[in-house]
Amino acid sequence: MKILVVDDSSAMRMMVVRTLRQAGFGGNDVEQAEDGAAALEQIRKSTPDLVLADWNMPNMTGIELLEALRAEENDVTFGFITTESTKEMRQRATDAGAQFLISKPFTTESFEKVLSTVMN
């Protein structure tokens, strides 16, 4: 399985990758992108099985990435990992076709719970 982690903070990307490993998803091919625009390029070349994206990022935000992907009829499994999650954000995420949202700071347990559900 291929997982793409999209976050403008490299410290946060490292943390997500480590948490994936601790949640039992370490055996997968994990790639990284530093913003929505870079992620969109990468996904166009090769669609992963799962995208884990931050919401607030320069160049192209996480929600803009998701909306761009759905506009291109790409239905990759997509979840947000974000510090901010207002009602409006959750609504926009659902409308755009996101599968889940995890709030930061997150734990290994939250990754286990969500990923075991969406990846089955």
Next chain:
Amino acid sequence: MGAMTSNRETWPTVIDGFDGITRIWDPRNNLCAAKILPGEYYVTRQHEIITTVLGSCISACIRDPLSGVGGMNHFMLPGDTSKSLSQWGGGECMETRYGIAAMEMLINDIIKQGCRKDRLELKLFGGGKVLAMDVNNVGERNIEFARQFVRAEGFAIAAEDVGGPHPRKVNFFPRTGKVMIRRLRSLQTQAIVDQEKSYESDLASNERPGEIELFD
């Protein structure tokens, strides 16, 4: 607009979302000051002070020199003493998620005001070893995390005053970038330590799986 006075009606407006932060009048500087407590942060576009008192906690003062928008946080990592100092930072230790979240929230809110991340100027303060019997060296761990985070994110540290045995009062002027540090006497240490301890136990008791939501 007239000059700022102790009358709150003359104080600059607060960015949405920061209404919960207490502001006080600073007669010495003739400016209002947003006073942040452990776990809080504040961002402003205005000429005002952001102030806090640090024991072993860390504050990052971050600003965009072009627009004068800036902010400050106040955080610590809960003290898991089973980890060696070298394991801190860089995502190698789960406790650092609190620090990463504190830094990220501050940086995101500054960027939302229209500032570019690569233009931001960063200063670090705190991480004192304020109690002689603090064998866990919480302050040093906090400093180590902050430095590793800053390095990983590609920021340069424009200035810092960290470590040492003193608690500190920090006054940050985001508009100019000036930071004034006052090292506090040991008389005040216990109250600061108590406040940080209560923040740390809040972190520990709020230990819950990061909130999750599965959409249909």
